[in-house]
Amino acid sequence: MTTKPSLAVPGIAYGADYNPEQWPEEVWAEDMRLMREAGVNIVSVGIFSWALLEPAEGEYDFSLLDRILGLLHDHGIAADLATPTAAPPVWFFRAHPEALPVDKDGRRMAYGSRQTFCPSSPAYREAATRIAGKLAERYADHPAVAMWHVHNEYGCHNNACYCDESASAFRRWLRARYGDDLAALNVAWGTAFWSQRYADWEEILPPRATNAGPNPTQLLDWHRFCSDELLSLYRAERDVLRAAAPSVPVTTNFMAITDALDYWRWAPEVDVVSNDHYAMAVDPEAEVEIAMASDVVRSLAGGPWFLMEHSTGAVNWQPVNRAKRPGELRRNALAHVAHGADGIAFFQWRQSAAGAEQWHSAMVPHAGTDSRIWQEVVRLGADLKALAEVRGTTGTTEVAVVWDWNARWAVEQPAQPNSELRFQDQVRSWYEPLWRSGVGVDFVRPNADLSAYRLVLVPSLYLVDDEGAANLTGFAEHGGTLAVGFHSGTVDENCHVRLGGYPGAFREALGVRADEYVPLLPGETVALSGGGTASLWSERLRTEGAEAVMSYADGVLADVPAVTRHTYGEGTTWYLSTQPDPATLASLLTRIRTEAGVEPIRTAAEGVEVVRRRGPSADYLFLIDHAGNGAEVPVADDAMELLTGKPTPGSVTLPPGEIAVVREPREG
Numbered sequence: 001m002t003t004k005p006s007l008a009v010p011g012i013a014y015g016a017d018y019n020p021e022q023w024p025e026e027v028w029a030e031d032m033r034l035m036r037e038a039g040v041n042i043v044s045v046g047i048f049s050w051a052l053l054e055p056a057e058g059e060y061d062f063s064l065l066d067r068i069l070g071l072l073h074d075h076g077i078a079a080d081l082a083t084p085t086a087a088p089p090v091w092f093f094r095a096h097p098e099a100l101p102v103d104k105d106g107r108r109m110a111y112g113s114r115q116t117f118c119p120s121s122p123a124y125r126e127a128a129t130r131i132a133g134k135l136a137e138r139y140a141d142h143p144a145v146a147m148w149h150v151h152n153e154y155g156c157h158n159n160a161c162y163c164d165e166s167a168s169a170f171r172r173w174l175r176a177r178y179g180d181d182l183a184a185l186n187v188a189w190g191t192a193f194w195s196q197r198y199a200d201w202e203e204i205l206p207p208r209a210t211n212a213g214p215n216p217t218q219l220l221d222w223h224r225f226c227s228d229e230l231l232s233l234y235r236a237e238r239d240v241l242r243a244a245a246p247s248v249p250v251t252t253n254f255m256a257i258t259d260a261l262d263y264w265r266w267a268p269e270v271d272v273v274s275n276d277h278y279a280m281a282v283d284p285e286a287e288v289e290i291a292m293a294s295d296v297v298r299s300l301a302g303g304p305w306f307l308m309e310h311s312t313g314a315v316n317w318q319p320v321n322r323a324k325r326p327g328e329l330r331r332n333a334l335a336h337v338a339h340g341a342d343g344i345a346f347f348q349w350r351q352s353a354a355g356a357e358q359w360h361s362a363m364v365p366h367a368g369t370d371s372r373i374w375q376e377v378v379r380l381g382a383d384l385k386a387l388a389e390v391r392g393t394t395g396t397t398e399v400a401v402v403w404d405w406n407a408r409w410a411v412e413q414p415a416q417p418n419s420e421l422r423f424q425d426q427v428r429s430w431y432e433p434l435w436r437s438g439v440g441v442d443f444v445r446p447n448a449d450l451s452a453y454r455l456v457l458v459p460s461l462y463l464v465d466d467e468g469a470a471n472l473t474g475f476a477e478h479g480g481t482l483a484v485g486f487h488s489g490t491v492d493e494n495c496h497v498r499l500g501g502y503p504g505a506f507r508e509a510l511g512v513r514a515d516e517y518v519p520l521l522p523g524e525t526v527a528l529s530g531g532g533t534a535s536l537w538s539e540r541l542r543t544e545g546a547e548a549v550m551s552y553a554d555g556v557l558a559d560v561p562a563v564t565r566h567t568y569g570e571g572t573t574w575y576l577s578t579q580p581d582p583a584t585l586a587s588l589l590t591r592i593r594t595e596a597g598v599e600p601i602r603t604a605a606e607g608v609e610v611v612r613r614r615g616p617s618a619d620y621l622f623l624i625d626h627a628g629n630g631a632e633v634p635v636a637d638d639a640m641e642l643l644t645g646k647p648t649p650g651s652v653t654l655p656p657g658e659i660a661v662v663r664e665p666r667e668g
């Protein structure tokens with residue numbers, strides 16, 4: 001295995017997207033002074049500057065970018081230099097109107113925004129790799145350039161185009177997937193249903209708008225194709241950059257918990273995994289999603305990663321863009337560090353006066369430096385400086401949670417038993433009680449190496465191939481504990497139902513069989529033996545070797561097993577055939593993990609997040625008080641709190657809303 005180039009910025013990197021082209025040059029000097037004041041040591045430049053760099057086709061002007069990179073270098077600030085390909089200039093679309101994307105309903109989009117291009121357009125690919133090549137040629141050896149930032153948020157607005165060019169590309173992708181065997185595609189897509197049989201590859205279309213529902217396998221292959229098509233664009237740009245500057249790491253900013261791309265396929269293609277994450281204002285506990293998203297990214301990276309974008313305050317794209325509460329900026333940013341980020345950056349450095357994101361917060365707000373946001377930005381810079389030694393350390397856990405985009409795409413299709421079932425909500429509902437109890441988790445794909453874990457959780461895995469299913473059940477057979485949520489293992493990789501009873505692929509390992517799914521209507525609940533209730537889903541389940549731990553206590557399924565436990569090989573398996581209320585789910589998961597021998601990292605008061613990063617000679621315990629009540633947490637006798645630089649023998653006091661990062665030396 002070759003070692004990937006790493007980011008040559010010391011300590012925890014700190015910065016933002018920097019768009020000085022939006023400002024007169026006299027502002028730039030102030031930017032440099034303020035970046036130094038805040039402790040910024042890296043900024044992403046040029047993300048949307050294609051029209052500036054190539055004002056007309058084949059005409060280049062790098063004078064402004066030369067000055068910006070020179071200025072950054074003179075001030076000791078590294079550049080994460082972007083290819084500007086997420087926003088092609090107007091001249092490009094005037095010359096290539098066919099490169100504008102077409103939506104599902106056949107409407108061709110207009111230029112005038114961003115990420116409005118057809119991913120399969122040969123003209124776009126040519127223009128994008130050409131400008132990437134010009135940047136590589138000019139700046140490969142520039143001393144300020146520490147990382148390449150390819151494009152921006154692939155798939156954010158443009159993950160699917162339904163034009164004829166994209167249709168051809170889809171057919172090429174399908175021919176490769178099905179080994180040029182059209183009969184195999186007909187079988188996989190189940191085209192005997194609704195008279196959909198294809199007699200020629202040329203007949204196949206993207207899943208454009210039709211009167212009735214789409215073919216599920218066509219739709220699933222379309223998601224796979226769209227992810228791969230953008231990945232191929234990324235690779236084309238990356239290869240150009242890598243050829244010119246092999247020692248400079250390449251990244252592209254993921255949006256890891258969204259459904260656009262299969263990031264398990266993307267992660268090995270980047271040198272530094274980076275992510276953008278924005279909390280939802282309506283989420284009363286956004287800290288849970290921040291933790292979960294960060295754990296997904298850390299798992300994709302297999303170690304430390306870079307937070308490329310989050311916000312200092314409000315965003316501009318939600319119905320109501322709530323300002324962050326005092327202290328929330330630090331808690332959010334340091335939670336990302338706790339979950340493995342070695343770089344923390346914001347969109348953006350200076351809040352725009354004009355343009356589509358003028359109401360998106362930034363490090364330097366409209367109000368300037370006489371502002372709460374700026375004070376917190378400066379304080380965070382000092383915090384990150386104090387955490388330099390944490391860089392390179394990573395999480396350790398005995399719990400894995402299965403996360404799979406194929407299963408997500410499949411279960412969120414139309415015409416499912418219950419359209420209320422959302423993959424991310426299901427995973428979060430299981431993640432949350434573990435997070436609350438201070439149990440760390442990794443996320444894994446179904447066929448991952450599970451040998452490091454005691455407990456593997458499968459909250460939602462509607463689709464799984466035979467290999468993935470065998471890997472998960474084999475884990476239990478060889479002594480692990482496997483817990484599976486309802487409507488998992490139901491279909492194979494082509495969305496074909498596994499016949500003979502549910503949950504198909506896991507039936508034998510779980511020692512159960514359901515002959516009918518009984519989804520619950522919105523608002524409908526069913527009582528569980530033991531006092532709790534359940535919603536969303538239920539099953540006419542019977543045990544075939546397993547014991548019933550809880551049963552349905554009323555309704556049509558009264559006395560039918562709801563939650564089961566089974567000894568399988570040398571291990572234990574659990575099945576949750578319904579969605580228990582949060583308290584019941586939490587107590588079940590506590591029992592499951594306790595029996596599996598998994599204990600919390602440290603016990604702390606309710607509302608205090610506990611996360612651990614492990615280095616060769618020390619553990620770093622992150623304690624974040626989201627509840628605002630303050631807490632006293634036991635720590636090692638030789639512990640030291642890094643943000644204050646003070647020894648904390650035996651225990652650390654966390655003032656309300658505050659954060660502590662405690663170094664606990666460990667045997668080497």
Ligand SMILES: [Zn+2]
Pocket residue numbers: 101102118119120121161162163164165166167
């Ligand atoms: Zn297209």
